Amino acid sequence: MKLLVCVSKTxxxxxxxxxxxxxxxxxxxxxxxxxxxxxxxxxxxxxLELKESPLGGxxxxxxxxxxxxxxxxxxxxxxxxxEAVRINADPKSALNVAFQIAEYAKQxxxxxxxxxxxxxxxxxxxIGAMVAEFLDLPFISYASKLDTADGKTxxxxxxxxxxxxxxxxATPFVLSAAKGLAEQRIPNMKGIxxxxxxxxxxxxxxxxxxxxxxxxYDLPPAKASVRMIAPENMEELVRLLHEExxxx
Amino acid sequence: MEQxxxxxNLRFVIHEMxxxxxxxxxxxxxxxxxxxxxxxxxxAKQLSxxxxxxxxxxxxxxxAVYDNGTVKVHPCMRPGIKALAEGGWISAHDEFEVGGQxxxxxxxxxCTFIFHAANANLSCHPFLTTGAANLIRNFxxxxxxxxxxxxLYNGDWQGTMALTEPQAGSSLSDITSSAEPxxxxxxxKIKGQKIYISGGDHDGVDNVVHLLLARIKGAPAGTKGIxxxxxxxxxxxxxxxxxxxxxxxxxxxxxxxxGYVAAHLMLGEQHDDCRGYLVGQANAGLxxxxxxxxxxxxxxxxxxxxxxxxxxxxxxxxxNERPQGRHPSNKDLTLPQVLIIEHADVRRMLLYQKAVVEGxxxxxxxxxxxxxxxxxxxxxxxQNAHLLFELLTPIAKxxxxxxGIHAVSMGMQVLGGAGYTDDFPLEQHYRDIxxxxxxxxxxxxxxxxxxxxxxxxxxxxxxxxxxxEIQKEVxxxxxxPALAPYAEKLGKVGAGxxxxxxxxxxxxxxxxxxxxxxxxxxxxxxxxxxxxGWMWLKQANLAxxxxxxxxxxxxxxxxxxxxxxxxxxxxxxxPKATAxxxxxxxxxxxxxxxxxxxxx
Numbered sequence: 001m002k003l004l005v006c007v008s009k010t011x012x013x014x015x016x017x018x019x020x021x022x023x024x025x026x027x028x029x030x031x032x033x034x035x036x037x038x039x040x041x042x043x044x045x046x047x048l049e050l051k052e053s054p055l056g057g058x059x060x061x062x063x064x065x066x067x068x069x070x071x072x073x074x075x076x077x078x079x080x081x082x083e084a085v086r087i088n089a090d091p092k093s094a095l096n097v098a099f100q101i102a103e104y105a106k107q108x109x110x111x112x113x114x115x116x117x118x119x120x121x122x123x124x125x126x127i128g129a130m131v132a133e134f135l136d137l138p139f140i141s142y143a144s145k146l147d148t149a150d151g152k153t154x155x156x157x158x159x160x161x162x163x164x165x166x167x168x169x170a171t172p173f174v175l176s177a178a179k180g181l182a183e184q185r186i187p188n189m190k191g192i193x194x195x196x197x198x199x200x201x202x203x204x205x206x207x208x209x210x211x212x213x214x215x216x217y218d219l220p221p222a223k224a225s226v227r228m229i230a231p232e233n234m235e236e237l238v239r240l241l242h243e244e245x246x247x248x
Numbered sequence: 249m250e251q252x253x254x255x256x257n258l259r260f261v262i263h264e265m266x267x268x269x270x271x272x273x274x275x276x277x278x279x280x281x282x283x284x285x286x287x288x289x290x291x292a293k294q295l296s297x298x299x300x301x302x303x304x305x306x307x308x309x310x311x312a313v314y315d316n317g318t319v320k321v322h323p324c325m326r327p328g329i330k331a332l333a334e335g336g337w338i339s340a341h342d343e344f345e346v347g348g349q350x351x352x353x354x355x356x357x358x359c360t361f362i363f364h365a366a367n368a369n370l371s372c373h374p375f376l377t378t379g380a381a382n383l384i385r386n387f388x389x390x391x392x393x394x395x396x397x398x399x400l401y402n403g404d405w406q407g408t409m410a411l412t413e414p415q416a417g418s419s420l421s422d423i424t425s426s427a428e429p430x431x432x433x434x435x436x437k438i439k440g441q442k443i444y445i446s447g448g449d450h451d452g453v454d455n456v457v458h459l460l461l462a463r464i465k466g467a468p469a470g471t472k473g474i475x476x477x478x479x480x481x482x483x484x485x486x487x488x489x490x491x492x493x494x495x496x497x498x499x500x501x502x503x504x505x506x507g508y509v510a511a512h513l514m515l516g517e518q519h520d521d522c523r524g525y526l527v528g529q530a531n532a533g534l535x536x537x538x539x540x541x542x543x544x545x546x547x548x549x550x551x552x553x554x555x556x557x558x559x560x561x562x563x564x565x566x567x568n569e570r571p572q573g574r575h576p577s578n579k580d581l582t583l584p585q586v587l588i589i590e591h592a593d594v595r596r597m598l599l600y601q602k603a604v605v606e607g608x609x610x611x612x613x614x615x616x617x618x619x620x621x622x623x624x625x626x627x628x629x630x631q632n633a634h635l636l637f638e639l640l641t642p643i644a645k646x647x648x649x650x651x652g653i654h655a656v657s658m659g660m661q662v663l664g665g666a667g668y669t670d671d672f673p674l675e676q677h678y679r680d681i682x683x684x685x686x687x688x689x690x691x692x693x694x695x696x697x698x699x700x701x702x703x704x705x706x707x708x709x710x711x712x713x714x715x716x717e718i719q720k721e722v723x724x725x726x727x728x729p730a731l732a733p734y735a736e737k738l739g740k741v742g743a744g745x746x747x748x749x750x751x752x753x754x755x756x757x758x759x760x761x762x763x764x765x766x767x768x769x770x771x772x773x774x775x776x777x778x779x780x781g782w783m784w785l786k787q788a789n790l791a792x793x794x795x796x797x798x799x800x801x802x803x804x805x806x807x808x809x810x811x812x813x814x815x816x817x818x819x820x821x822x823p824k825a826t827a828x829x830x831x832x833x834x835x836x837x838x839x840x841x842x843x844x845x846x847x848x
Contacts, residue, residue: 014251018801030803032255034290071283078287186294189336189349192287193279226571227584 001057001151001171003047004108005081006101006115006127008036009065009072013120023216035072038116040079041184042177046146047114048080049182055151058082060108064089064100070200077195078187084198089205092213094122098130103206105135111151111171117142117178128176138173144180249297250565252558253365256806257606258289258358261613264790268617271352274624285355291335292359296366299324299331304367304558307507308676314499318451319509325370325452332363332374333403341378342385347401353543354616357550361609364554368680369507372551373406376447379544380407380459384478387528387536395484396457406453409544410442410460410479410513411537417444418693420534421470425462425515427477427524438462438479438524439516441497448511449481449496455489456481458513460524461533468531476533477524479515493522504679542637545645545688546615552684553608553648556655559677560601563659566672567594572664588662597658599816603784604655606813608648610783615644632713639702639710640779642694647776649684650691656681695768698775700761703749711749718742718778721785728792730811731785734818738781741825745778748832766840770831777825781817788814 011017012032020027034040047059061076063069064087073084087100105113113135118125125141132139144164145157151171158165159178187195229237241248262268268285271277303324312321332338340356342348363371381400384392399405416422425440440462442448449456458479467473482489495514502510516522528536567589574586588594615637622634660667660674667674685691703711718738725735752771756764791810799807 016802027801029799029801030256030806071286074283075287075290078291184294184298186298186331186335187287187291188334189288189291189340189351190347192284192291193349195287196279196281196284228571 001050001055001111001148002109003050003057003059004105004110004113005039005044005047005059005061005076006113006131007039007044007061007063007072007076008097008116008119009033009063009069010036010119010121017219019217019219023218024214026217033068033072035075036116036119036121037184038118038120038177038179040076040116042179042181043114043116043175044076044079044081045182045185046177047112048185050112050146050148051080051082055148057111057151060085060110062087062101062104064091064097064205066090067202073200074195075187077198077200078191079185080191082198084200086200086202087205088202092210094124094126095130095212096208096210098127098134099208100205101127102131102134104203105131109172112154113137113172113174115174115176117176125176128174132174135172135174138169139176140167140169140173141176142178143175144178146175146181249301251561252296252301253293253362253554253561254557254606255289255293255362256802257609258361259286260787260790260806260810261610262289262354262358264794265610265786266354266613266617268352268354271354271617271620271624274620276350276624277352277620280352280355288351288355288359289362292337292362295331295335295337296362296371299328300363300366300370303328303370303507305673305676307367307369308504308680309670311506312450312499312509314496317496319449319496319499319511321450321452321509322507325373325450325507328367328370329374329403329406329452332371333401337363338374338378338381338403339401342381342401346385346397352616352620354613354620357546357616358613360547361550361554361557361612364551365557368551368554369505372505372508373447373450373452374403375547376409377401377403377405377407379409379540379547380457382540382543383459383476383527383536386539387476387532388478389527392478392525392527396478396480399455400457404453405455405457405480406447406450408445408447408456408458409537410445410448410458412444413441414443418690420461420474423461423463423474425460427462427464427475427526429464430523433526435523435525436462436464436477437516437520438477438522439520441515441517442513444500445511445513447509448513449499450509454482456494458494459527459537460515461537462524464530471534473531474533475530476527476536478527479522479524483523493517493519502683504676504682541688542641543619545641545694546612546619548684548688549608549612549645549648552652552681553605553612555677555681555684556601556608556648556652556659557605559656559659559674559681560598560605562673562677563601563662563667564589564598566663566666567598570663594662596816596820597662599813600658600820601655602809602813603780603817603821604648604651606787606810607780607783607817608644608652610787611640611644611647611779614783615640635706635710636713636717638705639698639714642698642702642772643776643779645688646685646691646694646772647780649681649687650773651776652681653678653685691772692769695770695772696765699752699768699771700765704753714779715742715746718782721782721789724789725785728789731788731792731814734785734788734814737818737822738778738785741778741781741822744825744829745774748774748829751833762840763837766837767832770828774825774828774832777822777828781822784814784817 012034018027051057051059059081061081062085091097140156142158143156144159148154269282307322339348340351377400413423427436460477460479481494483492497512497514500510570588571585572588618633618637622630656677722735725731787810791807794807
């Protein structure tokens with residue numbers, strides 16, 4: 001099986017988000033980046049498990065971004081991907097990212113294209129559906145289980161509101177991975193040192209005109225500090241909940 | 249997940265202070281560029297978050313127990329050790345051919361620091377195995393290597409160092425465990441007892457392999473008659489393992505580190521069938537052990553600094569969440585209370601912890617770097633690095649261990665009454681860190697080592713080299729207006745120490761070694777203030793340059809925090825050196841003159 005896993009770079013979950021003066025870009029100074037956990041822990045690891053199964057195959061990871069993304073791509077190689085591709089672009093929209101991935105995937109004859117259900121920074125959940133649309137492939141979202149006996153047909157479990165849905169789909173298809181699809185793998189030192197010798201091919205982006213660009217970001221209002229109310233002063237608590245918090 | 253370590257600070261030390269990627273100039277370390285180093289640090293953190301940190305408190309509350317001859321440890325031990333083995337961490341420093349990754353010690357120790365900060369009760373086990381494996385790798389026969397190394401490196405077997413006996417603790421020349429050759433030395437029958445053996449027995453592994461010191465019958469008395477043996481709990485025979493008559497008599501009820509067993513072992517007591525296998529040459533055991541001792545001492549300093557790190561971040565978090573009291577100028581009780589970090593004295597306690605933790609990390613990593621250079625380089629560079637490593641090891645071991653205790657105590661103080669309860673981890677950190685000033689040579693032993701051996705070796709060349717290194721930082725700081733006053737202060741302390749040492753040597757020559765060494769521990773303390781001042785000036789020089797180059801956001805805060813902690817160190821800590829100088833220059837001979845019977 002030929003498996004393509006789309007990986008994205010996101011700020012570490014502990015990052016304090018600060019925007020530039022214009023408010024239209026993240027201030028990246030001092031930001032620690034990680035591979036988007038849904039891409040890494042679930043999509044990539046499940047792809048590796050399939051490759052390591054008797055079906056065999058190869059796993060290619062793809063990222064659309066500048067060379068600053070190479071570190072997280074190398075991590076994917078350290079975990080076990082065979083090769084990597086970076087489309088050397090600085091996309092401003094999910095549509096551009098999806099377009100670049102689809103352009104590359106068209107030539108690859110991949111059996112499955114996997115990616116996380118969303119990134120933990122912008123939470124768009126758009127790329128998977130867009131890639132499927134560009135490639136005219138089935139798209140299965142929020143997959144929490146993926147099995148295939150022959151590499152031709154897959155049985156996929158999806159988490160839906162209040163339950164689960166099981167679908168069958170023939171390859172090739174696009175899948176977005178949710179929690180449960182696989183278990184996180186931590187790269188070992190051998191993998192880390194071998195990652196340097198695995199191919200990371202940098203390709204020029206296909207021409208694309210952005211249809212939308214972000215113009216401004218706002219942070220949510222700061223959390224108010226905790227107010228301590230004496231236990232015997234329930235009237236004051238009720239008043240504050242009613243007049244200030246406005247929750248009752 | 250609570251914070252227990254600063255990845256940013258480790259990167260500062262590894263990349264900005266030491267430029268560890270530059271070690272790639274040595275063939276052994278090729279491939280360890282910045283990207284690989286960062287990936288290794290991230291992997292260590294990820295592993296710690298998953299397998300170590302979540303069980304730190306658990307291992308204390310559900311401590312190791314001795315039950316009918318077996319030692320049961322927390323169930324997290326086995327998967328934790330296996331995760332570290334599969335991650336390649338037990339063998340990371342070793343050759344590619346035996347499954348290692350030829351990792352520089354500088355990087356390995358930075359990663360180990362993360363593991364220890366997360367949960368040293370667990371992480372000490374695999375690194376104890378590394379130490380035992382090192383002895384076999386360096387001095388053992390091919391057969392010993394073939395039999396033991398794969399099982400130690402894959403985490404199935406635990407390695408230990410079995411030195412101490414009931415009548416011989418710091419004084420190893422008095423050990424009496426015996427070894428009698430059988431079949432011309434095919435193996436030796438071992439008899440005796442060993443106490444305080446860390447990781448000496450537990451059910452988190454399938455076997456325990458002791459690197460044990462004993463005397464071959466007829467060997468000379470003292471340290472020249474001590475040999476090193478591999479003594480497994482279960483010895484390989486045929487396709488299986490056979491009990492090797494190593495009995496655990498019990499485990500110690502320790503003040504802290506309750507998940508990390510210290511065992512009392514009986515060798516050959518039950519069946520007279522405990523077999524040991526000689527490592528290297530007969531009677532050379534202590535020499536072999538001591539070749540590994542400096543690394544073990546750095547390791548102890550790491551555990552202490554890492555424990556203090558976890559305590560610092562726990563108290564910092566509390567200080568940023570707990571409202572209590574108001575500013576002295578505010579008498580209006582209708583206004584809300586302020587967070588305790590708003591109080592100057594709480595910030596003092598936090599600064600003290602930060603100064604100890606980050607100063608210790610800088611020194612420990614620098615020593616590791618000197619270790620790498622001394623092993624890989626040649627000629628003068630290797631020799632100088634070796635001398636600096638030797639000279640600084642007593643401080644790198646003792647400073648985090650002794651001052652770390654106070655740092656954790658400060659952390660507990662930040663929490664007030666809450667810090668004394670087991671609702672928070674500070675009380676455990678306090679109990680856990682205490683032993684590091686005793687492990688691997690007490691602080692007294694290191695004081696004697698520093699003053700009696702290290703400062704005088706090769707006619708004081710190591711001290712001269714250190715003086716040159718300190719002078720480099722002083723000169724750099726003198727070019728920066730904000731730091732110049734501190735450069736001058738450090739220069740004065742250095743001159744004062746030189747003068748004091750000269751006087752001590754003179755006194756020693758006139759009045760003998762008892763007088764020269766009587767206050768060796770105080771001298772180590774004095775010397776530590778100078779060395780840590782050097783570490784803080786070094787970090788501040790780099791931070792000031794970074795700030796001058798222009799920073800914003802969290803990066804600006806990071807570098808500002810370095811400068812501020814340096815200022816704290818020079819205004820609050822370094823002046824303490826002056827009092828020690830007075831004590832060391834006194835001719836009162838108080839301790840020597842105190843008759844034992846006066847201590848009633």
